[in-house]
Amino acid sequence: MIAWDLTVFYRRGDTGGGQGLHGLSNSDSVVQAARDAARAAREWADRTGSTIKAVPGRLLINGVQGPIDLPGLDGSSSLDEVAAGAEDALHQWQVQQRPAVPEYESASAIEPEDDGTAPRSVSRGGELTVLWQDLAATAALEDVAAGATDDDLDAAENHTGYQWPDEVRELFQLQGGGIEIVPMFRLLSLDETLTTWDMWTQINDDLRERWPGGSAPDEAAIRSAPAGSPAEVFIPDL
Incomplete structure (x- = not known):
């Protein structure tokens, strides 16, 4: 399907x-x-x-x-x-x-073990803005659409019925979508995000109607599974 x-x-x-x-x-x-x-x-x-x-x-x-x-x-x-x-x-x-693999590299090269000295980019509330400003200083964020307001984000949260993490709100406040920070991965605007969320929520409802009685996936079990586990349905709060 x-x-x-x-x-x-x-x-x-x-x-x-x-x-x-x-x-x-x-x-x-x-x-x-x-x-x-x-x-x-x-x-x-x-x-x-x-x-x-x-x-x-x-x-x-x-x-x-x-x-x-x-x-x-x-x-x-x-x-x-x-x-x-x-x-x-x-x-x-x-x-x-598909990322291009240089001739001198193997596509299945073994990654070196992390000895704890390699730099890591971990974004928490507030630090994301600093990272964003660093990107802007490299001219990587030209013509970025204006971000969402607190009122916009409050309305979006109310629409989904879930409280969003501070970092997610911060990201939408910094930009209005339509740009590629990582090649081939375009950031969605707040409106596009809600449209996509609505689409998959509706698909969930459609699928539930098609599953025979008692056979629908256990969403509570899916939520409690380790990150990266397969999910048979869209999880709205994620």
């Missing part, structure tokens, strides 16, 4: 914008998930009286792969044609994520 999230760009009368759609595909095929997403986009356009722009939609697979371009949503291509290029596009995206 694949979860997909699609951003559609549209016109409606004299206005336009982007619309986020998401859903689940019963198949594990990326092609089928792309076809389902394209079909949902066209159904949404018909339902709302919108015209999808002739620019690629942005498709995200399972919340972590992509986004990849999905052209042809405006009707210039059939659903099969829209979906046909999705698998190749996702493959190319995955190739781009």
